[in-house]
Amino acid sequence: MSDAPTTAGDGSRSPKAENKMGLWARIKLFFRQIIGELKKVVRPTRKELGNLFVTVVVFVVIIMAIVALLDVLFGELAFVIFG
Known part of the structure; x- marks a missing residue:
């Protein structure tokens, strides 16, 4: 098994890959996920x-x-x- 960051088929990242991301990349990911969830609100x-x-x-x-x-x-x- 390699240590390269991988993503699942649904577009989510594995916890191991998120730990290797920088601080700003994690903050951007967080806000992208917030916007994605808000778009699902009915x-x-x-x-x-x-x-x-x-x-x-x-x-x-x-x-x-x-x-x-x-x-x-x-x-x-x-x-x-x-x-």
Whole structure:
């Protein structure tokens, strides 16, 4: 096996090859990978965003109600026990 830097078929570099790269080459590679990942991002439509917003708000209200109910129950239980 040779020590020459190799790349996999998918364009990624092996960890051994990245260690032999200079500092600036690694920084450039890092930013190229960031840009490549950002290009894969799919932004939600306005309707999807509205649906997600409503879903989150409803979920938060339900959790708040559960926590408030438990708070009242435990408060009453503490009042009964400690008078």
